[in-house]
Amino acid sequence: MTRRVFNLAVRAAFMAAWMVPLSALVAGCKVGPDYVRPTADVAATYKEVDARKLDNTGWTPAQPADAASRGAWWQIYGDAQLDALEARVGEANQNVQAAQARFRAARANVAQQRSSFFPVVTAGAGFSRTRTSENLAYTSKAGRTINDYSVGLDATWEPDVWGRVARSVESARANAQASAADMQAVLLSMQAELATDYFELRGIDRERRLLDDTLAAYRESLALTQHRYDGGIATDADVGQAQTQLQTTEAQAIDLGVQRAQLEHAIAILVGQPPSTFTLAVLPGAPLSAQPFASPPGVPSTLLERRPDIAAAERRVAAANAQVGVATAAFFPSLMLAVTGGLEATNYSQWLVAPARFWSLGPALAGTLLDFGGREAVRNEARAQYDASVAQYRQTVLDAFGQVEDNLAALRVLEQEAVAQDRAVDAAKRTLAIVEDRYKNGAITYLDVVVAQTTALSNEREAVTIARRRLAASVALVKALGGGWNAAALASVDGAAPAPAPASVAHATTDATAHATTNAAPSAVSHD
Incomplete structure (x- = not known):
């Protein structure tokens, strides 16, 4: 049985x-349009690369030019403590964890859509x-x-006669790839933010060390002025000026503690640790010793494959294109x-x-015989969403090129500014030495010393600020270049095929016909 x-x-x-x-x-x-990657205007070279050639400054990378493509891009700065902190971001940062969860959900949606084949x-x-x-007459029951x-x-x-399920799977897979790229973009953003905060904190440590050394010199000056006053050489105004200079600088040094504490708390949050349990000690030796990374970024067209946000935007175009096919299948x-x-x-x-x-x-x-335009409205909505995703993709590309150019320009200008500022610091130090010597000989008043001291300190602090800005621009450039990521990594998402190569990229230096082709937004309407 x-x-x-x-x-x-x-x-x-x-x-x-x-x-x-x-x-x-x-x-x-x-049914529906087959996906073709939209074009984008891309220049043949970066403007700032040409600018460096014109002023004969060239490129001076701190590491080999390919160092940013090694994955752990922060290692180019040679800071062991930064390396240890960066290693914790991918495991403990909650924004990264949330992005990973969204990616897992998108990948599960692919499996859900694929199950409709069976x-x-x-x-x-x-x-x-x-x-x-019993009242049921004439029945045996x-x-x-x-x-x-x-x-x-x-x-x-x-x-799946008309490919509705196939298009749904295609859309879900593209969204999963976009989610994977989003995850990488969040990770890169958190890593770059950590590096920027870390260098800012080390810059404050360097500035605090400068102020501590200055305070020691000011105490000696106050002692000297007090001794001269006791000997009847200096006036009480000289002593008052020396005391004011010392106490003002002490207040400036104390004020740096607020900024340092806030940066330390921000770093703790980035590595997933409560700020109350996290401490970043002052490094022995010279803080902010890392050199800014400035490397030729390659041709602009490679940025389309290196930026995760560009890859995510392109994959969403593919997903929107597939949704046009899903809406078209409803007519059959x-x-x-x-x-x-x-x-x-x-x-x-x-x-x-x-x-x-x-x-x-x-x-x-x-099949539906009459719905008074309902299905047509759904398809028109899908087409509009596709056009919007194309525009968003092209805007993302433009923003990416702008970020690279911004940080290349910042590094070039700040490099020149640092050289000029170093000369200003040297000149201020020489002037201060001369003024102090003349004051000791009784040739000038202490007010001249105060002015020279203020000028020297201001120039030295400005030099530290420029060093921090150069490192921040360097980190921003690495981030703008994608941090060594490549869109080919998306091929492994759920066994999906890699995104189409950017064969349709148009260069800004092409002729008017190419421009007309590039600037025309591809429409799903013509593919129906």
Whole structure:
């Protein structure tokens, strides 16, 4: 008896399984536009590369030019403490964790959409006991109590004749790839923010060390002035000026503690640790000793593959294009195949025997004849969303080029400013030495010393500020260049095919015909 039930289940499963190979025959037709990567205007070279050639400054990378493509890009700065902190971002930063969760959800959605290629098989068993009315005349069931035992399998399948499911899978896969790129963009952003905060904190440490050294010199000056006053050489105004200079500088040194504490707290949050339990000690030696990284970024067209945000925007264009196909499939009828089989009897002893078998098999074809423009409106909406995603993609490309140019310009200008500022610092130090010597000889008043000291300190602090800005621009440049990431990594997302190569990239130096082709937004309408 058990074998009969098993045989029946096998037969019902077989009736459902024969439909699966058929899907390979009917799924070849996909309505809607096939995806073509949109074009974007790309210059042949970066403006700032040409600017460096004109002023003969060239490029002076702190490491080999390819160092930013090694993955752990922060290692180019040679700071072991920064390396240790960066290693914690991917594991503990909550923004990165949230992005990873969104990627897992997008990948699960791909599996959900792909499951629609196959039949849905359900099984059920039931028992009911029914008492009929004795007033049912002319029936043999009047006044009877009837048992009903049943067990069955149901299989339903909608062949993907018009490619609706295929387009849905295509869209979900592109969204999963976009989510993977988003995850990398968030990770890169958090890593860059950590490096920027870290160098800012080290800059404050360097500035605090400068102020501490200055305070030591000011105390000596105050002691000297007090000694000269006791000897009747200096005036009480000189002593007052020396005291004011010392106390003002002490207040400036104390004020740096607020900025340092805030940066330390920000770093703690970035590495996923409560600020109250995190401390970043002052490094022995010279803080802010890292050199800014300035490397030729290559041709602009490579940026389309190196920036995760550009890759994410391009993948969303592909997803929107597939949704146009999904909306187009609604104009065609759907085919549904259903199989039902099982056992049913009114007596338990007769339940699991051959005569209790039942089955049914039949197709159903259904289509919408009139919806007063509803489907057309849905397709128009999908087309509009596609056009919007194309515009967003091109805007993302423009923003990316702007960020690279901004930071290349910042590095070039700050490099020149640093050289000029170093000369100013040297000149201020020489002037201060001369003024102090003349004051000791009684040739000038202490006010001249105060002015020279203020000028020297201001120039030295400005030099530290420029050094911090150069490192911040260097980190921003690495981030703008993608941090060594490449869009080819998206090929491994759910076994998906890699994104189309940017073969349609147009250079800004091409002729008017190329410009007309580039600037025309590709529309899904013409592909229907």
